[in-house]
Amino acid sequence: MLEADKTIPGQDNVALIDLMSAIAETRDREAFARLFDHFAPRVKAYMRRLGAEPAAAEDLVQDVMLTVWRRAGQFDPTKAGVATWIFTIARNRRIDIIRHERRPAPDPNDPALVPNREPEADAAVEQNQHGTRLRSAVAELPEEQARLLELAYFEDKSHSVIAGELGLPLGTVKSRIRLAMDKLRIQLAELK
Amino acid sequence: MMPRFHAQDEHLMDYAAGSLAEPIAVLVATHLALCPACRARVEAFEAVGGALLEKLGTEAIDRSLRDSVLAKLDETDSECAPPPSVRKPAPIDLRVPEPLRGYLGGGLDTLAWKARGPVDEVRILREHAGVTSRLLRIKAGTPMPHHTHDGNELTLVLTGGFTDRGDHFLRGDVAAADSSVDHCPAADPGEDCYCFAVNDAPLRLTGPIGRLLNPFLRI
Numbered sequence: 001m002l003e004a005d006k007t008i009p010g011q012d013n014v015a016l017i018d019l020m021s022a023i024a025e026t027r028d029r030e031a032f033a034r035l036f037d038h039f040a041p042r043v044k045a046y047m048r049r050l051g052a053e054p055a056a057a058e059d060l061v062q063d064v065m066l067t068v069w070r071r072a073g074q075f076d077p078t079k080a081g082v083a084t085w086i087f088t089i090a091r092n093r094r095i096d097i098i099r100h101e102r103r104p105a106p107d108p109n110d111p112a113l114v115p116n117r118e119p120e121a122d123a124a125v126e127q128n129q130h131g132t133r134l135r136s137a138v139a140e141l142p143e144e145q146a147r148l149l150e151l152a153y154f155e156d157k158s159h160s161v162i163a164g165e166l167g168l169p170l171g172t173v174k175s176r177i178r179l180a181m182d183k184l185r186i187q188l189a190e191l192k
Numbered sequence: 193m194m195p196r197f198h199a200q201d202e203h204l205m206d207y208a209a210g211s212l213a214e215p216i217a218v219l220v221a222t223h224l225a226l227c228p229a230c231r232a233r234v235e236a237f238e239a240v241g242g243a244l245l246e247k248l249g250t251e252a253i254d255r256s257l258r259d260s261v262l263a264k265l266d267e268t269d270s271e272c273a274p275p276p277s278v279r280k281p282a283p284i285d286l287r288v289p290e291p292l293r294g295y296l297g298g299g300l301d302t303l304a305w306k307a308r309g310p311v312d313e314v315r316i317l318r319e320h321a322g323v324t325s326r327l328l329r330i331k332a333g334t335p336m337p338h339h340t341h342d343g344n345e346l347t348l349v350l351t352g353g354f355t356d357r358g359d360h361f362l363r364g365d366v367a368a369a370d371s372s373v374d375h376c377p378a379a380d381p382g383e384d385c386y387c388f389a390v391n392d393a394p395l396r397l398t399g400p401i402g403r404l405l406n407p408f409l410r411i
Contacts (some may be wrong), residue, residue: 028268033262040258041250048251061253062261066268078233079218084242091241103210104218104291106225111267112289113324114194131239138243153209153244154389158204160344161211174202181201 013131016082036065039083044091049154050094060097064090081131098161099156138183145180148173195227195364203346204230208237214324215317215390218292219348219366222388225289226364287351289394292388295323296327300386303327308332324391331355332385335378343392347377352385354378 004082018034022028047057067089077086092103106113141149151162159177163170197209197232199220206212207220209324224231230265264339268351285299295316296303305312317325346368353358356361369375 107290
């Protein structure tokens with residue numbers, strides 16, 4: 001396996017990217033086992049948080065982690081961090097299996113799709129720094145804002161449902177979430 | 193051309209989190225196909241999801257689950273080689289981007305349009321109670337009847353354009369209206385305007401004649 005580049009901040013993420021490459025390129029089972037040990041308990045917590053019973057949550061963990069193994073070749077470190085990529089797989093499997101709905105998404109091969117303007121240089125390095133900074137920025141959010149984000153991401157609640165349950169006007173929920181996103185975006189904007 | 197009127201952050205975040213109802217997710221995702229800027233926003237919101245997943249904490253995984261997943265790697269490889277993606281040779285209607293196209297079962301011209309006053313419509317995604325999803329065809333140069341809604345209305349323009357309360361909406365643009373809005377969007381002259389609209393509560397006609405028609409016209 002590659003040695004993590006010590007000049008890039010966010011070594012955790014770099015180590016995870018190395019595991020992903022080993023899985024994609026050499027079908028490295030040991031690398032997969034290490035990735036499993038890191039993410040399976042988190043994916044289980046995610047599914048439990050979203051209301052899955054323990055047995056169903058474990059089925060979903062298995063489903064998600066096998067999808068990771070199968071699609072490892074599609075992981076693109078210039079597009080997203082490993083945690084982000086696995087989050088999107090877990091989210092989609094949950095919608096499919098628990099909500100029994102399709103997850104509509106644009107088709108990148110659709111001739112009707114309007115392509116991105118320019119590919120970004122050094123996107124992988126940027127993505128790494130981005131992921132690391134984003135994690136620390138999320139960790140530093142005030143409790144009230146962090147709680148709202150958790151409701152949005154982990155309780156299957158749209159903004160309007162959150163507003164109803166907290167007895168807050170929708171505008172207040174939106175502006176608190178906007179505040180949180182501004183805090184996160186400040187961290188991202190520095191990279192530009 | 194890039195859209196000028198974008199999906200709101202609220203919807204982009206809910207889409208990234210996976211908490212939007214399917215019909216609204218279809219509208220947002222179809223806007224994304226036409227809007228690289230909003231695709232980048234969704235990627236940022238997904239990165240927030242990744243960061244939250246790392247922060248969420250863990251739940252213990254049984255040794256037996258770990259063993260069972262590791263034992264399945266080989267069979268997963270053999271049974272699930274990704275199928276080569278074969279483009280359907282049938283002509284596709286490029287006016288409708290994916291994922292909306294996949295929900296139609298045909299091009300815009302092949303749909304069973306039903307006349308509703310000056311507007312033709314096709315209902316889709318009917319299995320979703322409480323949400324009305326419709327393709328609309330507004331005849332060139334025609335205003336829609338004055339109406340308001342109890343809930344929210346999102347409209348994505350597919351072709352042509354319309355003007356609503358001083359704003360001009362074209363392909364890829366998203367128009368949002370809530371119960372405070374009483375409006376009569378009007379299609380541009382020269383070309384029929386095709387849109388995809390999602391309402392989370394019924395419309396109410398508010399014009400003098402429209403009010404009388406309300407009980408009969410479930411548009």
